[in-house]
Structures are given as C-alpha cells and as structure tokens.
Amino acid sequence: MGGWVSHLWWGGDPDAKHPVSGLTLREIHAVQKSWAPVNANAVANGTELLKRFFRAYPQTKEFFKMIKNVPEEKYADNIQFKAHVVNLMSSLTLAIDNLHQPEVVAVMMNKLGESHHRRKIPQQNFHDLKTVIVKMFIDVLHLDGATLNAWGKTVDFWYKHIFDSMKDNE
Ligand code: HEM
Incomplete structure (x- = not known):
C-alpha cells in the first residue's frame, strides 16, 4: 500500500x-541494492565497519565502554x-528499507538523534562515520559514482534529521 501511494507521489x-528526502526512486533503488549484500552478512560487516571507524578515530572508543580497553581482534x-x-545494522536497514x-x-x-544527544556524541563523529562508510563501500564493494552519490544524499538526509534533535551538542 505504502509503495502504491509513494509511486503516485513520485x-x-x-x-x-x-x-x-530529495532522493529519486532510482537513487533509492541503488542504495537498497548495494546494501543487500552488506546486510546479508550484517554482524561481520558491521564489526568491520566499527573496527575501521575506531582505527581512524580512536578517541571515539571512549563512548564504548565495552571495548575501550579491548584489542580489536577480541x-x-x-x-x-x-x-x-x-x-546499528538493524537501524541502518530500517532507514534504508523505508526510504x-x-x-x-x-x-x-x-x-x-535524541538517544545520541543524551550520550553527548558530537556531530563531527557522525561525519567521521560517514567518511569511513563511504571509504569502505569504495574499497570493498567498488560502488560506481552514481551509487556513491545516492549514498551521500541518503546519509545527508538521515543526518539532517538526526542533527535536528541534537542541535546543542556542538
Ligand atoms: C548513522 C549513524 C548511527 C546509527 C544508525 C546509530 C545507531 C545506534 C543504535 C540503533 C543504537 C542503540 C539504540 C540507541 O541507543 O539509540 C546506538 C547506540 C550507541 N551509539 Fe550509535 N549510531 C550511529 C552513530 C553513532 C556515532 C557516530 C557514535 C559515536 C562515536 C555512536 C555511539 C553510540 C553509543 C556509545 C551507543 C551505546 C552503545 C552501547 O552501550 O550499547 N553512534 N547507535
């Protein structure tokens, strides 16, 4: 039903x-299609994403009590x-499935945004996570330019609404 109404809207x-969202149906399709193989192995890929994030931005480990003193292989x-x-992966999947x-x-x-605001996560950490996600997509999935552009627009749309609820974290 939702799909039918949305198609009328578009x-x-x-x-x-x-x-x-500023997204086209073509862009939504590109994002959903490229996410499917990532989500098929959600725990392994999510773990790899966070390892890359913590390697690139080690100070962000401070927010994660469970691993801040644990070597990454553990x-x-x-x-x-x-x-x-x-x-994390379920939340991303919901945000992708419902575009x-x-x-x-x-x-x-x-x-x-509200839950991360309560944790005092700076907005810059979200931008840093985006950088890591995009780089991982290029390295691992070899995504084409149009798909990467669609991802960029999608993440910016998410972040606009996340940041709306965490305005005073900056
Ligand atoms: C697109 C970006 C992100 C998504 C989709 C996301 C999603 C989530 C979800 C679904 C949870 C559990 C439910 C909740 O508390 O809301 C969570 C928890 C958490 N997130 Fe995020 N998050 C994102 C970015 C970040 C960033 C950039 C940081 C900090 C560097 C962060 C730090 C945390 C922490 C510390 C927790 C609690 C972990 C725990 O103690 O279990 N998140 N996140």
Whole structure:
C-alpha cells in the first residue's frame, strides 16, 4: 500500500526527487541494492565497519565502554559489542528499507538523534562515520559514482534529521 501511494507521489518518474528526502526512486533503488549484500552478512560487516571507524578515530572508543580497553581482534567475542553491531545494522536497514516513505525515516532519525544527544556524541563523529562508510563501500564493494552519490544524499538526509534533535551538542 505504502509503495502504491509513494509511486503516485513520485508520479512514476524514476528521476523525480521526493520533496522530503530529495532522493529519486532510482537513487533509492541503488542504495537498497548495494546494501543487500552488506546486510546479508550484517554482524561481520558491521564489526568491520566499527573496527575501521575506531582505527581512524580512536578517541571515539571512549563512548564504548565495552571495548575501550579491548584489542580489536577480541571485539567479536564481546557480547555487548555484538549487540551494538546488531542495533546499528538493524537501524541502518530500517532507514534504508523505508526510504520510499521518508517522513517515517525522518522520525526514526529524530529518535536516534535524541538517544545520541543524551550520550553527548558530537556531530563531527557522525561525519567521521560517514567518511569511513563511504571509504569502505569504495574499497570493498567498488560502488560506481552514481551509487556513491545516492549514498551521500541518503546519509545527508538521515543526518539532517538526526542533527535536528541534537542541535546543542556542538
Ligand atoms: C548513522 C549513524 C548511527 C546509527 C544508525 C546509530 C545507531 C545506534 C543504535 C540503533 C543504537 C542503540 C539504540 C540507541 O541507543 O539509540 C546506538 C547506540 C550507541 N551509539 Fe550509535 N549510531 C550511529 C552513530 C553513532 C556515532 C557516530 C557514535 C559515536 C562515536 C555512536 C555511539 C553510540 C553509543 C556509545 C551507543 C551505546 C552503545 C552501547 O552501550 O550499547 N553512534 N547507535
């Protein structure tokens, strides 16, 4: 049903931008298609993503009590870390699966902003995570330019609504 209504909204044009997200159906499809193999092995890929993030920005480990004094080869044995990976990947999957109803994603991202605001996570850490995600996609998935551009727009749309709820963290 949601899909039918959304298609009407877009007028069936795969290159028409949705007024809320700025994303086209073609871009949504590119993001969903490239995410599918990542999500098929969610725990391993999420663990790899966080390892790369902590390597590039070691100070962010301070927020993660469960691993801050654990060597990275032991992360996978830590059940709290694994739970966090599952949370992160599930949240990204929800935000990707629902791109055709961006108003819903915006509310989800507002909630995420609230929970991270309570943890006093700086917005810069989100930008740093985006850099790591995009680099990992280039290194591992060899994504083409159009797909990378679609990812950039998608993450910026998420972040706009995350940051709306954490304005005074800067
Ligand atoms: C797109 C970006 C992100 C997504 C989708 C995301 C998602 C989540 C989710 C779903 C949770 C668990 C539920 C909740 O507390 O809201 C969580 C927890 C957490 N996030 Fe994020 N997060 C993101 C970025 C970040 C960044 C940049 C940091 C800090 C460097 C961070 C630090 C944390 C911490 C410390 C927790 C609690 C972990 C625990 O104790 O289990 N997150 N995140």
